[in-house]
Amino acid sequence: MYMFGLNVKKIIFMVIAAILLIFLAIWATAQGVVSLSLRDVFNIILSKIFPFVKFEIPRLPQIIVWNLRLPRVLLAIIAGAGLALAGTVMQAIMRNPLVSPFTIGTSSAAGFGASVAIVLGVGIAGTGKYLIIGNAFFFAMLSVLLVYGIARIRGVSAETLILAGIVVMYFFSALTSLLQYLATKEQLKGVVHWLFGNLALARWENLSIIFMMFLLSFLLTMKYAWDFNALAAGDEVAISLGVNIRQVRLISLVLATLITATIVCFTGIIGFVCLVAPHITRMLVGNDHRFLLPGSCLVGAILLLVADTIGRTIIQPVEIPIGIITSFIGVPMFLYLLLTKKKKYWQ
Amino acid sequence: MNKKILLGLIIFSLYTGISYGANRIVVLNADAIKILVALGATDRIVGMADKKPKLLPSLLKDVPEVGSLGSPNIEAIVKLEPDVVIAYDSWPSQDFLEDKLLPFGIKVLRIACYKINSFTEDIKILGNLVGKEKRAQEFIEFFQKYLGLILERTKGIKKKLKVYLEYQDYSTVSGGSGGDELLKIVGLENIASEFKIPFPKVSPEWVLAKNPDVIIKVPRLGVKEVNEDIFKELINRPGWKELKAVKEGKVHLVSYYEIWAGPKAIIGALYLAKWCYPDAFLDINPEAIHKELAKKFYHEDLKGVYVWP
Numbered sequence: 001m002y003m004f005g006l007n008v009k010k011i012i013f014m015v016i017a018a019i020l021l022i023f024l025a026i027w028a029t030a031q032g033v034v035s036l037s038l039r040d041v042f043n044i045i046l047s048k049i050f051p052f053v054k055f056e057i058p059r060l061p062q063i064i065v066w067n068l069r070l071p072r073v074l075l076a077i078i079a080g081a082g083l084a085l086a087g088t089v090m091q092a093i094m095r096n097p098l099v100s101p102f103t104i105g106t107s108s109a110a111g112f113g114a115s116v117a118i119v120l121g122v123g124i125a126g127t128g129k130y131l132i133i134g135n136a137f138f139f140a141m142l143s144v145l146l147v148y149g150i151a152r153i154r155g156v157s158a159e160t161l162i163l164a165g166i167v168v169m170y171f172f173s174a175l176t177s178l179l180q181y182l183a184t185k186e187q188l189k190g191v192v193h194w195l196f197g198n199l200a201l202a203r204w205e206n207l208s209i210i211f212m213m214f215l216l217s218f219l220l221t222m223k224y225a226w227d228f229n230a231l232a233a234g235d236e237v238a239i240s241l242g243v244n245i246r247q248v249r250l251i252s253l254v255l256a257t258l259i260t261a262t263i264v265c266f267t268g269i270i271g272f273v274c275l276v277a278p279h280i281t282r283m284l285v286g287n288d289h290r291f292l293l294p295g296s297c298l299v300g301a302i303l304l305l306v307a308d309t310i311g312r313t314i315i316q317p318v319e320i321p322i323g324i325i326t327s328f329i330g331v332p333m334f335l336y337l338l339l340t341k342k343k344k345y346w347q
Numbered sequence: 348m349n350k351k352i353l354l355g356l357i358i359f360s361l362y363t364g365i366s367y368g369a370n371r372i373v374v375l376n377a378d379a380i381k382i383l384v385a386l387g388a389t390d391r392i393v394g395m396a397d398k399k400p401k402l403l404p405s406l407l408k409d410v411p412e413v414g415s416l417g418s419p420n421i422e423a424i425v426k427l428e429p430d431v432v433i434a435y436d437s438w439p440s441q442d443f444l445e446d447k448l449l450p451f452g453i454k455v456l457r458i459a460c461y462k463i464n465s466f467t468e469d470i471k472i473l474g475n476l477v478g479k480e481k482r483a484q485e486f487i488e489f490f491q492k493y494l495g496l497i498l499e500r501t502k503g504i505k506k507k508l509k510v511y512l513e514y515q516d517y518s519t520v521s522g523g524s525g526g527d528e529l530l531k532i533v534g535l536e537n538i539a540s541e542f543k544i545p546f547p548k549v550s551p552e553w554v555l556a557k558n559p560d561v562i563i564k565v566p567r568l569g570v571k572e573v574n575e576d577i578f579k580e581l582i583n584r585p586g587w588k589e590l591k592a593v594k595e596g597k598v599h600l601v602s603y604y605e606i607w608a609g610p611k612a613i614i615g616a617l618y619l620a621k622w623c624y625p626d627a628f629l630d631i632n633p634e635a636i637h638k639e640l641a642k643k644f645y646h647e648d649l650k651g652v653y654v655w656p
Contacts, residue, residue, distance in 0.1 A: 317423035
């Protein structure tokens with residue numbers, strides 16, 4: 001069904017996903033140890049945004065919603081969207097369904113950077129509690145330079161990028177393991193905790209940084225949507241269509257790493273969502289990147305938000321690390337789509 | 348009171364605004380719990396982290412849990428309306444705790460409570476916090492009495508015995524750790540003290556080559572008691588029949604949770620001293636002292652097996 005040259009079905013999907021996301025965000029903010037109704041949450045947010053609106057709400061729920069829950073919910077949304085975006089972009093430029101910022105070493109490099117800060121207490125960038133963040137970001141960006149540098153020696157193609165990425169991933173994982181071996185019990189706990197991923201450290205000031213970076217990467221990669229579509233048909237086809245494949249690959253790779261690094265340096269390693277969200281979206285809206293990119297962001301945001309909310313409430317007050325829950329939700333969802341969709345979605 | 352401690356307390360209370368006689372306390376530090384219980388302040392504990400019922404005094408069974416030590420649930424803490432939250436000296440990190448509790452106006456006290464060399468100060472601080480200074484003084488005196496006795500009697504020992512100390516299988520401790528400190532106090536030499544890594548995993552061959560005089564294993568299996576099975580498994584390791592410690596019967600198990608970590612470590616130290624230097628400690632019965640401590644400060648009648656053999 002087309003209207004004004006646009007696929008109405010796909011647009012309807014986006015609108016439904018966006019409405020679902022907003023509803024889930026309010027629902028998630030109402031969940032926690034201190035029980036609140038959807039109405040309470042709505043009133044608290046309204047009164048914070050519009051100071052002239054006055055509601056009779058006790059102080060404690062206000063602080064809990066505004067300082068603890070809302071930043072965390074928003075972080076889950078932006079991180080989910082950003083990681084899904086990075087996964088979609090990397091799968092597009094490498095034409096491989098198994099690629100994500102995790103398979104090519106970005107997150108293991110970030111993990112190494114964080115471990116250096118936790119275990120050795122030294123860092124390239126930042127001081128105090130920003131040491132871990134600065135280090136994780138620095139090494140994540142370094143990993144992409146390494147991957148691209150190694151790949152260039154043999155000519156930048158999808159295969160060389162993937163192989164170089166895998167080498168870099170194993171290298172940084174080995175370094176992290178070595179550091180864990182040298183760590184004290186407390187430091188080891190810190191490292192393992194970081195590697196599990198955690199959204200509990202969400203703060204308003206960090207959120208704005210991540211959001212700006214996400215917006216930048218999203219807008220710039222959307223510009224390449226057509227080029228990604230051309231790349232899907234093969235390098236030769238893309239070149240004949242006038243795509244500067246080398247430039248597209250390099251810039252997209254850097255953007256995908258940048259957004260991944262920005263997210264994981266604040267949250268620790270959250271895997272899987274960047275691999276599975278693009279696939280789920282591809283099965284639902286197809287392989288046209290004009291829809292796939294924003295669609296993946298919505299699916300990633302929903303996935304991570306639901307996973308984090310379940311993780312922090314299912315056996316409260318104890319929290320289950322978000323990485324574990326993401327897999328528990330993502331795997332059945334993915335399997336269902338894989339087994340029920342008739343069309344070969346990956347083309 | 349020691350001037351340094353007094354000054355520290357004054358600065359601490361000015362800095363944090365914690366008044367003496369805190370009534371509602373959330374304790375994330377499991378070793379501080381043991382001290383608070385000994386001070387008779389169990390009823391002040393309104394929340395705690397990582398509840399492991401098998402390791403807890405029965406009085407604490409109904410205390411609500413507030414998440415894990417690594418990621419405490421701030422909402423659960425806030426809901427309990429505590430005067431103060433007690434954490435470890437450097438764990439969990441400040442951004443997980445102080446930064447999150449700040450908007451609610453809840454103070455955090457950071458304290459070790461797991462190092463034998465700082466027990467005196469730690470007990471004093473907690474005693475002041477809950478307004479049980481007299482009880483704290485009694486606890487400190489009990490602890491100091493036996494610490495002094497051990498130091499006094501092991502001072503003159505010329506040939507220090509060499510000890511291999513093991514936690515998990517083939518995982519030992521190097522200099523500066525709590526276990527190493529304990530060995531030093533008893534006048535023993537840790538064969539792994541030179542390692543740079545805090546908890547080195549050593550090779551079976553290395554233990555055979557070092558041929559220690561004494562082997563101490565401190566199992567951490569989630570239960571307080573130790574048993575013969577662990578002991579048999581230990582001495583039947585390949586090649587261990589030839590070890591000096593095994594031949595001379597100087598292989599022992601010690602309960603980590605009961606008498607090794609935390610304020611009751613002095614009991615672990617007494618056992619070590621008696622096993623290693625029996626002539627100097629003929630008149631000392633660690634089991635009786637352990638029972639006395641349990642009765643006097645924890646109101647418990649000890650029945651379990653906390654060392655083997």
